[in-house]
Amino acid sequence: MNNGSNPSTSRNCFTCQSRGKTEWCVLSDDELELVNVGKTCREYLPGETIFHAGDPCGGVHCIESGLIGIRKMNSGGDEILLRLNHPGDTMGYRSFLAGDAHNNSAEALEPSVICSINESTVRKLLSINPSLGLRFLKHAAMDLNDAEERVLNSATLPVRARFAHLLLVLRCRYGVDGANGDLTLELPLSRQDMAAMIGIRPESMSRTIRSFEEGNIAHFSGRRVHIPNLDELMDELEVSDGL
Amino acid sequence: MNNGSNPSTSRNCFTCQSRGKTEWCVLSDDELELVNVGKTCREYLPGETIFHAGDPCGGVHCIESGLIGIRKMNSGGDEILLRLNHPGDTMGYRSFLAGDAHNNSAEALEPSVICSINESTVRKLLSINPSLGLRFLKHAAMDLNDAEERVLNSATLPVRARFAHLLLVLRCRYGVDGANGDLTLELPLSRQDMAAMIGIRPESMSRTIRSFEEGNIAHFSGRRVHIPNLDELMDELEVSDGL
DNA sequence: CGCCAGGTTGATTTCGCTCAAGCAATGTGG
DNA sequence: CCACATTGCTTGAGCGAAATCAACCTGGCG
Numbered sequence: 374m375n376n377g378s379n380p381s382t383s384r385n386c387f388t389c390q391s392r393g394k395t396e397w398c399v400l401s402d403d404e405l406e407l408v409n410v411g412k413t414c415r416e417y418l419p420g421e422t423i424f425h426a427g428d429p430c431g432g433v434h435c436i437e438s439g440l441i442g443i444r445k446m447n448s449g450g451d452e453i454l455l456r457l458n459h460p461g462d463t464m465g466y467r468s469f470l471a472g473d474a475h476n477n478s479a480e481a482l483e484p485s486v487i488c489s490i491n492e493s494t495v496r497k498l499l500s501i502n503p504s505l506g507l508r509f510l511k512h513a514a515m516d517l518n519d520a521e522e523r524v525l526n527s528a529t530l531p532v533r534a535r536f537a538h539l540l541l542v543l544r545c546r547y548g549v550d551g552a553n554g555d556l557t558l559e560l561p562l563s564r565q566d567m568a569a570m571i572g573i574r575p576e577s578m579s580r581t582i583r584s585f586e587e588g589n590i591a592h593f594s595g596r597r598v599h600i601p602n603l604d605e606l607m608d609e610l611e612v613s614d615g616l
Numbered sequence: 617m618n619n620g621s622n623p624s625t626s627r628n629c630f631t632c633q634s635r636g637k638t639e640w641c642v643l644s645d646d647e648l649e650l651v652n653v654g655k656t657c658r659e660y661l662p663g664e665t666i667f668h669a670g671d672p673c674g675g676v677h678c679i680e681s682g683l684i685g686i687r688k689m690n691s692g693g694d695e696i697l698l699r700l701n702h703p704g705d706t707m708g709y710r711s712f713l714a715g716d717a718h719n720n721s722a723e724a725l726e727p728s729v730i731c732s733i734n735e736s737t738v739r740k741l742l743s744i745n746p747s748l749g750l751r752f753l754k755h756a757a758m759d760l761n762d763a764e765e766r767v768l769n770s771a772t773l774p775v776r777a778r779f780a781h782l783l784l785v786l787r788c789r790y791g792v793d794g795a796n797g798d799l800t801l802e803l804p805l806s807r808q809d810m811a812a813m814i815g816i817r818p819e820s821m822s823r824t825i826r827s828f829e830e831g832n833i834a835h836f837s838g839r840r841v842h843i844p845n846l847d848e849l850m851d852e853l854e855v856s857d858g859l
Numbered sequence: 860c861g862c863c864a865g866g867t868t869g870a871t872t873t874c875g876c877t878c879a880a881g882c883a884a885t886g887t888g889g
Numbered sequence: 890c891c892a893c894a895t896t897g898c899t900t901g902a903g904c905g906a907a908a909t910c911a912a913c914c915t916g917g918c919g
Contacts, residue, residue: 445764449855451772455764467757470750476761503746507713510749513756514710518719520763521688521698528770528815529694532875564898572771577875579899612692775907807866820907822867 384414384437384488391437394461396508404502411494417481423464425478430468432491436460439485440561444569445477454569456519457482457561459546466509469495482561527572530612535571536581537609540591540598554603560596627657627680627731634680637704639751647745654737660724666707668721673711675734679703682728683804687812688720697812699762700725700804702789709752712738725804770815773855778814779824780852783834783841797846803839 386409392398397408414437417423423434426446441458455477458464468475469492481487499506526535540558548558562570568578585591590606592599600606629652635641640651657680660666666677666684684701698720701707711718712735742749769778783801791801805813811821828834833852834843843849 445768447768447772448853449772451768453768453771455767467760470754471757471761476764499750503749506746506753507742507749510753510756511713513753513760514714517710517756517760517763518714520760520767521719524698524763524766524770524815525688525690525694525696527767528696529690529692572767574876575898576877576900580875583899610691612694817908818866819868819909823907826867 384412384486385409386412386488389437389488391435391461395435396463396505396512397435399504399508400498400502404498407494407498408490412488412490414486414488417485417487419481419483421481423479423481423487424475426475428475430465430473430475432489433466433469433495434464434479435488435490436462436464437486437488439481439487440483441485441487442480442482442566443477444480452569453572454562454566456516463509463512467513470509482566532571532573532577532581533584533609534612535573536567536578536585537590537606539567539571540600540606541610550603556600556603556606558598558600560598562596627655627729628652629655629731632680632731634678634704638678639706639748639755640678642747642751643741643745647741650737650741651733655731655733657729657731660728660730662724662726664724666722666724666730667718669718671718673708673716673718675732676709676712676738677707677722678731678733679705679707680729680731682724682730683726684728684730685723685725685805685809686720687723695812696815697805697809699759706752706755710756713752725809775814775816775820775824776827776852777855778816779810779821779828780833780849782810782814783843783849784853793846799843799846799849801841801843803841805839 386392386397386405387402389395397405400408412435417439423441424430436458438460441462441464443455443458443464444452445455446452458479464479465475526538530538543558543560543562544556547561548556550556560567564578564582565575568575573581582591582593586593588605589601590609592601629635629640629648630645640648643651655678660682667673669689679701681703684705684707686698686701686707687695688698689695701722707722708718769781773781786801786803786805787799790804791799793799803810807821807825808818811818816824825834825836829836831848832844833848834841
């Protein structure tokens with residue numbers, strides 16, 4: 374279980390490649406040194422859990438590298454994938470600030486290095502550098518936008534549109550635009566996880582993929598996707614409504 | 617259109633009955649005076665719009681009294697009701713902080729008095745009193761929790777469970793618990809708006825209500841609801857799954 | 860009075876789920 | 890190295906919940 378662990382000393386915030394992208398970039402050198410000594414780091418293999426829903430929230434977690442999926446489960450055991458978190462993202466700040474236990478669980482989807490910053494360090498930083506709080510506020514505002522968008526989409530859009538939407542979101546980070554309006558992307562997710570992202574069953578995911586193949590909208594081979602005409606994918610976004 | 621407007625001078629933050637419940641309660645008297653002079657107030661009648669999605673966001677809006685519905689529409693014209701906002705709630709802070717136009721629209725559901733605080737005043741306050749930002753952060757964190765919960769629920773729960781959930785949420789503010797585990801509530805929403813809250817069509821709302829009537833779970837007459845046995849309503853929350 | 864918006868009801872359709880089976884790739888233990 | 894389980898994915902058949910389409914009813918209001 375602990376085979377992936379790594380001594381904390383091997384990671385340094387000052388040389389962290391993700392530093393520029395984090396909320397922590399507003400910190401002075403002195404403040405960053407606080408983070409540096411107050412953190413512990415660990416590597417997680419795909420499938421390993423960083424925290425579970427219900428776990429006490431003893432600080433925040435910063436992703437140095439890898440890919441993390443944030444999952445949420447209801448009382449019936451159904452699970453969805455709320456979002457993906459990438460290097461530079463800080464996880465668990467919301468539960469931390471609310472003083473709650475974790476509401477969601479976080480699982481490594483790729484080999485990942487996570488730095489955990491303990492509670493007292495974060496509290497101290499928030500009090501001495503107010504702009505850190507504002508950065509988190511901005512981040513929360515963006516997450517909230519996303520979440521509201523998804524409430525709307527999952528309530529009003531059919532599966533095809535939601536899937537097209539997902540592909541277009543993944544495009545930003547995992548897509549390579551071709552010369553003639555085509556697009557290639559290398560999915561970071563399994564089929565089941567894509568299904569969990571748009572709130573459907575794996576079987577429905579399969580069928581939707583097949584339907585996209587048959588409509589010549591996208592071609593899937595393993596985790597590689599080729600979209601011959603981006604416009605046609607865009608057409609799937611809106612439910613055709615004769616207005 | 618302007619028949620509900622009221623001179624700004626008639627409203628005073630220091631005597632505002634909602635003051636204790638707002639994010640602004642962390643302000644000193646001097647700071648509150650800034651709000652007092654930097655705000656304009658107006659009364660809105662039911663159906664009137666405070667702001668539309670896409671409108672430039674020139675500050676934040678604080679509810680002194682009444683009830684506001686936050687709506688979001690997709691490109692196909694389908695609309696959902698994201699949440700209700702009550703006296704003391706501040707609206708539009710998210711778009712304000714992100715520097716975006718409004719993402720959602722806000723509509724009065726009851727006669728309401730809204731105080732609008734202009735951009736420069738809010739910026740000044742955020743810079744001189746960091747705890748104001750933290751209050752907003754906490755609020756955003758709670759909204760985010762709600763939104764994520766709703767993503768999960770609308771993806772995994774059937775309509776009956778979502779409606780039961782809605783009734784239980786409304787219970788906090790509009791319900792009166794009876795002596796024998798029963799409950800009476802006075803809905804603040806029309807049927808259509810309840811439908812919009814759980815992302816279904818009005819027809820489905822009607823049928824769900826009738827089904828609750830037939831199952832003796834709740835009795836509806838106009839906007840008054842009587843729930844004879846709260847436990848039976850609770851049973852609807854979870855999808856019965858033989859685990 | 861006639862109009863209209865909100866609400867209810869019925870008939871029908873459709874989309875996505877459930878249940879079940881099968882298949883390919885991978886791993887494991889004898 | 891083979892026999893066997895496991896896991897992720899796909900496919901098919903049938904079902905059921907909610908949407909759609911259409912009609913109608915009600916109360917409020919010009």
